[in-house]
Amino acid sequence: xxxxxxxxxxxxxxxxxxxxxxxxxxxxxxxxVLAAWPKDAFKATSVDEALNSLVGQxxxxxxxxxxxxxxxxxxxGAVVPVSxxxxxxxxxxxxxxxxxxxxxxxxxxxLSPRAEGFVATRIKMSETSSVIAVVKAGGTLHSTGxxxxxxxxxxxx
Amino acid sequence: xxxxxxEFLQMLAIAGMSGIHLSGCESGSSxxxxxxxxxxxxxxxxxxxxPAFGNVSVMHYTDCHAQLMPVYFREPSINLGxxxxxxxxxxxxxEKFLEYYGIKPGSREAHAFTYLNFEEAARTFGKVGGxxxxxxxxxxxRAQRPGSLLLDGGDTWQGSATSLWTNAQDMVDAQxxxxxxIMTPHWEMTYGAERVLxxxxxxxxGRIEFLAQNVVDNDWGDPIFKPYVIREINGVPTAIIGQxxxxxxxxxxxxxxxxxxxGIRDERMQQMVxxxxxxxxxxxxxxSHNGADVDxxxxxxxxxxxAIMGGHTHDAMPQPLVVSNSGGKTLVTNAGSNSKFLGVLDxxxxxxxxxxxxxxxxxxxxxxxxxxAEMSAHIEAVRAPYKDKLAEELAVTDTTLYRRGNFxxxxxxxxxxxxxxEMGAEIAFSPGFRWGTSLLPGQPITxxxxxxxxxxxxxxxxxxxxxxxxxxxILEDVADNIFNKDPYYQQGGDMVRVGxxxxxxxPTATIGNRISDMELNGKPIDPNKEYAVAGWANVNEPLxxxxxxxxxxxxxxxxxxxxxxxxxxPKLKNVAGNPGLAKTFxx
Numbered sequence: 224x225x226x227x228x229x230x231x232x233x234x235x236x237x238x239x240x241x242x243x244x245x246x247x248x249x250x251x252x253x254x255x256v257l258a259a260w261p262k263d264a265f266k267a268t269s270v271d272e273a274l275n276s277l278v279g280q281x282x283x284x285x286x287x288x289x290x291x292x293x294x295x296x297x298x299x300g301a302v303v304p305v306s307x308x309x310x311x312x313x314x315x316x317x318x319x320x321x322x323x324x325x326x327x328x329x330x331x332x333x334l335s336p337r338a339e340g341f342v343a344t345r346i347k348m349s350e351t352s353s354v355i356a357v358v359k360a361g362g363t364l365h366s367t368g369x370x371x372x373x374x375x376x377x378x379x380x
Numbered sequence: 381x382x383x384x385x386x387e388f389l390q391m392l393a394i395a396g397m398s399g400i401h402l403s404g405c406e407s408g409s410s411x412x413x414x415x416x417x418x419x420x421x422x423x424x425x426x427x428x429x430x431p432a433f434g435n436v437s438v439m440h441y442t443d444c445h446a447q448l449m450p451v452y453f454r455e456p457s458i459n460l461g462x463x464x465x466x467x468x469x470x471x472x473x474x475e476k477f478l479e480y481y482g483i484k485p486g487s488r489e490a491h492a493f494t495y496l497n498f499e500e501a502a503r504t505f506g507k508v509g510g511x512x513x514x515x516x517x518x519x520x521x522r523a524q525r526p527g528s529l530l531l532d533g534g535d536t537w538q539g540s541a542t543s544l545w546t547n548a549q550d551m552v553d554a555q556x557x558x559x560x561x562i563m564t565p566h567w568e569m570t571y572g573a574e575r576v577l578x579x580x581x582x583x584x585x586g587r588i589e590f591l592a593q594n595v596v597d598n599d600w601g602d603p604i605f606k607p608y609v610i611r612e613i614n615g616v617p618t619a620i621i622g623q624x625x626x627x628x629x630x631x632x633x634x635x636x637x638x639x640x641x642x643g644i645r646d647e648r649m650q651q652m653v654x655x656x657x658x659x660x661x662x663x664x665x666x667x668s669h670n671g672a673d674v675d676x677x678x679x680x681x682x683x684x685x686x687a688i689m690g691g692h693t694h695d696a697m698p699q700p701l702v703v704s705n706s707g708g709k710t711l712v713t714n715a716g717s718n719s720k721f722l723g724v725l726d727x728x729x730x731x732x733x734x735x736x737x738x739x740x741x742x743x744x745x746x747x748x749x750x751x752x753a754e755m756s757a758h759i760e761a762v763r764a765p766y767k768d769k770l771a772e773e774l775a776v777t778d779t780t781l782y783r784r785g786n787f788x789x790x791x792x793x794x795x796x797x798x799x800x801x802e803m804g805a806e807i808a809f810s811p812g813f814r815w816g817t818s819l820l821p822g823q824p825i826t827x828x829x830x831x832x833x834x835x836x837x838x839x840x841x842x843x844x845x846x847x848x849x850x851x852x853x854i855l856e857d858v859a860d861n862i863f864n865k866d867p868y869y870q871q872g873g874d875m876v877r878v879g880x881x882x883x884x885x886x887p888t889a890t891i892g893n894r895i896s897d898m899e900l901n902g903k904p905i906d907p908n909k910e911y912a913v914a915g916w917a918n919v920n921e922p923l924x925x926x927x928x929x930x931x932x933x934x935x936x937x938x939x940x941x942x943x944x945x946x947x948x949x950p951k952l953k954n955v956a957g958n959p960g961l962a963k964t965f966x967x
Contacts, residue, residue, distance in 0.1 A: 372869050374630060
């Protein structure tokens, strides 16, 4: 445990579903678990609608200060590992969107001011799509995207 | 981001110069012209007489697909490259290939590297490969180059009856006898995680390193295998980094390796290169199963690799491509398949830097290399218990049978015909594997020959009703795995082989727009109608149905003689003049 990096702990905690640990260590704002579930945002069927509902705006500014990591081709569309890291100052929230999912908003993290701009999770993808990381900071939505291919498989090599 | 056309042109310009200096090295004496520099000597007796060069030598074979015995193997007449890959090695066939590499038409080398005049040339020059012959060549090269390493690029444990029936033990023992130092995997994984670990921990322990920097634990991202080793070759610390096939859990059954995640993992590759350099490695070589196009892109992005010695796509590239990146230059090789070739990379390393290199991709002509006695004895012992079963003559072929090519080969046609007839299907799908050897007209098709096309650990056949719409989705999906303009989104392999169904394809289009004119028996495919579709090698779940070899063997026994008069290949659009397309290929 002593050698475990904070990042690894955070990643592992989220992966294991034990958000409580991350909250307990003060990295995620308690609102994540305590605030009202933003039902409408997660039920929205378009990216704009989801963002408007979640953060009250949907205008995205492309940013090279966000790095999104996800496989080029998903090994399993049901659990696609995605991580987002940003060097933008004053990050308020990080949201991850799978553009072509029926309900595109996959997850949203409200970060406390002390937290590093980093989240890692698994998302579900129904088909090949752009995965977009949206970082809210200073009233602006910064974003970057990456294509993740979901394929039928087989027939290789 | 793929290599841009401009970068490619720069790369070609570099390759056209004589003398290549790798990552950050000082100017040295130029000794090898690129490409076409090495013209393997036309006199057969001298084919393997290659003077040693430099002080660090590495031998490399890959994708032998468990072919212990000499075989015939026809290289492709269609290997299309799209976007930046158009006309770039390895996407050259026939005359274009010979022109590019400066190989004399009609020569022994022309036969080794191209499909041209296959039948006659195969009869003239004889069979290729065979582990006993490969072993003799390895010993000869090793004697000339003391301290050299032998790298095995993977796809070694799968592809023959005996490898399947011995649970890969025949190949594991053959690797140990051959003196393999290091390997990286792909099809090895289809024996399941437990068997892979058992071999590494027992047979390979202290003898063969099994490396893969890009395989991690599904939950925690911890590495499963050793990523690299550093070996001293003539006093020069040389790092070898393993790169397994990145899409193993997608292209093959993921349920066989449920806890492991693969992927390309460029970033970790960079870390491993930097780490190895930090530990004193003066040479960094990646032993890769990415496939040629992925290797070329990786070479343009990762810094500090001297050479990527690649496989997977089975491309016999006589010369390396020299790829520029922000740290210098990286050689990319690919060494063919079926133990038909041995790659020999000689590096001249001085003052901690690679100054110069020579590369040879030697064709293994079985009748030019005496069989190694020890390896022959091993092969004979392995085959003895199965001798009668292997030798059963199912039918005789009137046609050259082969698989390799972007679309149906004659052997695939045979498999599709067999599925339609034996399983009562309207349409048959057979996977676009690149393994599988060739037979000449007049040869019997033995059960062993059939197994070179079908031996895998998930051989179950399926018969499903699929709508026309679903069939189109499948064809589009597979086509995108071959013709996506970004190689990182390709899985390798070739287009799914089809029986019954006819279609047109535009490889240069995007997913959803490549396939058109689908028809069955002269009628357009109805998107809403269901069709009976036979297939095999399902990757989604273990099945216990009739294995494919059983279906095809039964068909062949009834046929007695096989003639493939018409190949069911699709109509091609927008690829006229592509250097990866033979003149004779129908369009």
